Structures are given as structure tokens and as C-alpha cells.
Amino acid sequence: MSQFEIVLLLGMASITFAIRYTLFAVGDRVRFSPLVQQALGYVPVAVLTAIIVPAMLMPGGEGLELTPSNAYLVGGVVAVLIAAFSRNLLLTIFGSMLVFFLWRWWLFG
Amino acid sequence: MSAKTTALLRGARDTVPMLIGALPFGLIFGTLAVASGLSLPATLLMSALVFAGSAQFIAVSLIASGTGLVVLLLTTLIVNLRHMLYSASLMPHVRHLPQRWKIPLAFWLTDESFAVVHRHYLDPHPPKELKHWYYLGSCLAMYSNWFLCTLLGALLGNALPGLADWGLDFAMVATFTGIVVPLLRTRPMLLAAVVAGLVAVLAYDLPWKLGLMLAALAGVSAGVLAERWLAAQPAKEAINESV
Numbered sequence: 001m002s003q004f005e006i007v008l009l010l011g012m013a014s015i016t017f018a019i020r021y022t023l024f025a026v027g028d029r030v031r032f033s034p035l036v037q038q039a040l041g042y043v044p045v046a047v048l049t050a051i052i053v054p055a056m057l058m059p060g061g062e063g064l065e066l067t068p069s070n071a072y073l074v075g076g077v078v079a080v081l082i083a084a085f086s087r088n089l090l091l092t093i094f095g096s097m098l099v100f101f102l103w104r105w106w107l108f109g
Numbered sequence: 110m111s112a113k114t115t116a117l118l119r120g121a122r123d124t125v126p127m128l129i130g131a132l133p134f135g136l137i138f139g140t141l142a143v144a145s146g147l148s149l150p151a152t153l154l155m156s157a158l159v160f161a162g163s164a165q166f167i168a169v170s171l172i173a174s175g176t177g178l179v180v181l182l183l184t185t186l187i188v189n190l191r192h193m194l195y196s197a198s199l200m201p202h203v204r205h206l207p208q209r210w211k212i213p214l215a216f217w218l219t220d221e222s223f224a225v226v227h228r229h230y231l232d233p234h235p236p237k238e239l240k241h242w243y244y245l246g247s248c249l250a251m252y253s254n255w256f257l258c259t260l261l262g263a264l265l266g267n268a269l270p271g272l273a274d275w276g277l278d279f280a281m282v283a284t285f286t287g288i289v290v291p292l293l294r295t296r297p298m299l300l301a302a303v304v305a306g307l308v309a310v311l312a313y314d315l316p317w318k319l320g321l322m323l324a325a326l327a328g329v330s331a332g333v334l335a336e337r338w339l340a341a342q343p344a345k346e347a348i349n350e351s352v
Contacts, residue, residue: 004178005151011182012168013158019189021215023196027204032197038336039329043194044227045292046305046328048220048285050321051163053306054313055282064310072279079283083290089126092287093280097133100279 052076069107075100116239120246123229127221128254130284131162135255137277138165139262144270145173149263156259160217160252163281164188187322195223202230206241214241217248224288297339301332 023030032040056076057064068074079096086092135156142152147169155165164185171181195218203211226244229235235243293299305328312320 001148001151001154005148007178008168008172008181009151009154009158011178012155012161012164012185015182015185016159016161016164016189016192017216019186020192020196020218021212023193023200024203024211024215025208027200027211030200035333036197039333040194040198042298042301042329042332043191043198043325044220044224045289045298046301046332047191047194047321047325048289049302049305049328050309050324052282052285052289054309054320055278057310058313061313071276072282075279076282076286079286080290083287087291089284089287089291090129092290093126093130093283096283096286097280100276100283104276 071100071103071107074103112236112239113242116235116242117246117249120225120229120243120248121250122246123243124222124225124247124250126287127225127284128250130280130287131221131251131254132258133277133280134162134166134284135258136262136265137275137280138162138169139259139264140266140277141166141173142169142259143263143266145169147172149267152263153256153259156256159185160219160255161185161189161192162219162255166278166281187319190322191220191325192218195220195227198227199223199230203241203244210241214244214248217252219248219251220285220288222247222251295336297332297335300335301328304328304331 056070056072057066059065059070059072065073075096078099079092082088082095083092138156139152142155142165143149147155155168159165167184167188168181171184196215199218203214206214222244225247229243230240289302293302305324307324308327309320309324312323314320315323
């Protein structure tokens with residue numbers, strides 16, 4: 001391993017652990033206000049949506065790709081529909097991945 | 110079998126759908142990491158020591174484009190800041206535990222285990238004193254799965270150089286969609302998602318993945334404001350519902 005890799009690993013590991021552990025560590029001395037409690041309820045939905053929407057709409061990372069040739073968009077829409085109607089995570093993952101790969105295979109052979 | 114073991118195994122069992130979603134994600138990480146020039150030991154150690162899929166993914170794509178150490182670490186900080194919000198949500202449930210529990214449970218906190226464990230903490234039926242065993246079970250399942258998938262991906266990446274172009278990263282979209290959509294039960298929650306998605310696209314070109322944090326902040330604010338606004342107008346809400 002290079003020196004760059006060692007510094008990178010130690011840095012990423014300590015930053016990530018510090019983020020995850022700080023509140024647990026001081027937990028018994030901190031109480032949240034009702035506003036913060038309310039806001040926390042929206043965090044997972046907001047963060048995860050902010051990750052997946054660009055991944056679906058701009059998978060190349062360079063502008064919107066709102067066309068049927070964008071398999072990420074087609075698969076993503078299918079995932080939303082399956083999840084909305086079934087509320088079943090496993091079915092959502094399998095169903096949308098099947099559509100995604102079939103779509104790509106059909107497009108690109 | 111003791112009640113603790115049962116709780117541990119239930120946590121692992123309820124995490125199985127997440128494992129299936131993380132499987133291709135871990136494979137592609139291993140593949141991409143090797144392709145981007147990270148050595149095999151560094152790839153495996155990153156999964157073992159950092160254990161944060163989206164941050165690892167982004168780091169590897171930055172390494173491939175020759176990004177320096179400082180930007181790499183700043184990006185890790187920004188992408189992983191959401192875990193602090195997860196730990197804040199779980200904190201009321203783990204605050205009574207000793208540090209020897211809190212340290213590993215914090216280290217293993219991921220999007221997937223958070224989704225499974227948070228739901229379990231809200232369920233009033235299982236005995237409260239066993240819930241951290243369930244949490245541990247979910248974490249151990251995710252951790253071992255992630256490490257093995259990284260190993261397999263790195264080995265496959267060496268053997269099949271074209272694997273990185275298969276689009277396996279769609280697995281992340283599928284998993285996160287499956288987690289988010291069932292949570293959109295109220296109008297403020299739906300609004301939070303719409304605003305977060307919109308801002309994420311509009312602010313995508315900001316440096317250091319700042320668009321992600323901005324989008325999350327905008328989504329949370331929209332949700333809170335909408336919830337407060339609806340609570341302040343009970344009569345109007347009832348009329349809207351009946352139309």
C-alpha cells in the first residue's frame with residue numbers, strides 16, 4: 001500500500017467514525033428540542049431522495065437525460081411504482097433491477 | 110437458543126432485503142476500486158474500516174480522476190454527515206447502553222441498518238431490553254455482506270475488466286427507492302422528498318457534493334414547515350380532505 005492509500009484510509013475511517021459516534025458518545029448529556037426532533041423525522045427521506053433523483057435523471061453526471069434510452073430513469077420509475085403499490089422492498093429491488101437490465105440489454109444488445 | 114441470540118438473528122433476517130440490494134453495490138465498488146488504481150489491500154481495508162458505501166463509491170470515482178487528499182476527505186465528511194442525523198434519531202434508544210455497545214453500534218451505522226433498526230425501535234411489541242441485540246444482528250449481517258462483496262468484486266474486476274460498465278450501481282437506486290417510497294405517507298413527507306430531489310438536480314454541479322447537503326437541508330425544512338403549517342390550519346385541512 002502506498003503512503004497516499006494509508007493516509008486516505010485512516011482519514012476516511014476516522015472522519016466517518018467521528019460522525020457516527022459523536023452523538024452516541026455524549027448521548028446522555030444531550031436532549032433535543034421539539035423542532036430538532038421533528039426535523040430528524042424528515043432526514044432519511046430527504047437525504048436518500050437527494051441521492052437517488054440525480055442518479056435517475058442524470059446518470060452520466062452531465063445534465064438531464066429525460067429520454068427512454070436512460071435505463072436508470074426507466075428502472076427508477078418502475079422501482080417507485082412497485083414500491084408504492086407493494087410496499088415490499090425485496091420485490092422493488094428485484095423487479096426494478098430486472099427491468100433495468102432487460103432495458104439495457106434491449107438497448108445495447 | 111437464548112432470547113438475545115433470537116433477537117440478533119431476527120435483526121439479521123430483517124436485513125436480508127438490504128443485503129440483496131447492497132450485494133451488487135459492493136461488487137461494483139470492488140470492481141471500480143481496482144479499476145481506478147486502488148490496490149487490493151487498500152480496497153478491502155476501505156470496506157473494513159470506513160464501511161460507508163456511497164462515500165467509498167464517490168471516493169473511488171474521485172481517485173480515478175486524480176483528486177487530491179484534502180478534497181477526498183472533505184467529500185467523505187459531507188457525504189457521510191447524514192449519519193450524524195441517523196445517530197441523532199437512534200440516540201434516544203441507545204443512550205442507556207455502555208460505551209462498549211455504543212462504539213461498535215456507531216461504527217456499523219449505515220443507511221440500510223438505520224432503516225431496519227429504526228422501524229424496530231418504533232415497534233412497541235418486542236421487549237425493549239433486547240433491541241440492541243437486534244441492532245447488532247442487522248449490523249453484523251450488513252458488515253460481513255459488504256466485506257465479502259467487496260472482496261468478490263475486486264477479484265472479479267481483476268478477471269473481467271469490462272464489469273464496471275454493466276450498470277450494477279443501479280442497485281443503489283433500487284434499494285434507496287424501496288426504502289423511501291413507503292415512508293411517503295403524509296403530504297409534508299412527500300413535499301420533503303420532492304423539494305430534496307429538485308434541489309439535488311439543480312445544485313448538482315456545486316463542488317464537493319455540496320448539492321447533496323443543500324438538497325437534504327431544503328427537503329427537511331420544507332417538510333417541517335409544511336407540517337407546522339398544516340397543524341396550524343386544522344379546519345382548512347378537514348375541508349381539503351373532504352373535497
